[in-house]
Amino acid sequence: MGDMMTKRISKGLLAGVAIATAIGGLATPAFAQRDPAYAAARSAGQVGEKMDGYLGIVGPSTPELRRLVNDINIKRRAVYAERAKATNATLEEYALTAGCQAILATAPGEKYQAPSGNWETRTSAPPMRDSRCP
Amino acid sequence: MSAMTNGKLTDRARAATSLAMQGESKARRFARMAATMFVSLGLTGCITVNAPEEPIVIELNVNIRQEVIYRLAEDAGNTIEENADIF
Numbered sequence: 001m002g003d004m005m006t007k008r009i010s011k012g013l014l015a016g017v018a019i020a021t022a023i024g025g026l027a028t029p030a031f032a033q034r035d036p037a038y039a040a041a042r043s044a045g046q047v048g049e050k051m052d053g054y055l056g057i058v059g060p061s062t063p064e065l066r067r068l069v070n071d072i073n074i075k076r077r078a079v080y081a082e083r084a085k086a087t088n089a090t091l092e093e094y095a096l097t098a099g100c101q102a103i104l105a106t107a108p109g110e111k112y113q114a115p116s117g118n119w120e121t122r123t124s125a126p127p128m129r130d131s132r133c134p
Numbered sequence: 135m136s137a138m139t140n141g142k143l144t145d146r147a148r149a150a151t152s153l154a155m156q157g158e159s160k161a162r163r164f165a166r167m168a169a170t171m172f173v174s175l176g177l178t179g180c181i182t183v184n185a186p187e188e189p190i191v192i193e194l195n196v197n198i199r200q201e202v203i204y205r206l207a208e209d210a211g212n213t214i215e216e217n218a219d220i221f
Contacts, residue, residue: 032217032218032219033218033219034218034219034220035219072220075217075220076217076220076221079213079217079220080213083209083210083213086209087205087206087209089202089205089206092198093198093202093203093206094206094209094210096198096203097202097203097206097207097209097210098210098213098214100203100207100210101207101210101211101214102214102221105214105221131200132198132199132200132203133203134203134204134207
């Protein structure tokens, strides 16, 4: 009797875990969200999207901001390198293209680097981008 | 004539070499050289200070052509969506 109960419970648990994994597995690519510290720094305009496809520190630099930005840029670089290889492009070409898209994807209030090199705040108007951007 | 002139010339020459004035002129020459060096150093300094304006970032990517960016645009857009946590 006890054994039966345990089996039932463990079966239920396994099924639950399987369902959760399935949902989680499906959801992860679409719902992977920014780290709260990154999201906060982004909306506060402390970090911005650079033209070269990487994140930059906009205002005064702090050790925490540097760590955050370096961490994300290392991850971005790894992704760029992988995709650049897959698309027969160079790392710089792929990163610059991603920069075009990342600047386009900024939300109003966020910072991005204009072709002049200056940091601009994104408004509802289209961002100022490199003339080669699609 | 030649004896007299020579005598005067050699006298003057000797006097010039033994004078403390000679030292002064050396010092002046040195000062002039130093001044020239300082000026040239100053000039090179100005050039290095003036150079880093802004377009350095753009120049780094100037070899990347628009058609390449257009080809990669869709893939890069997908990459950003799929890695929303780092973008």
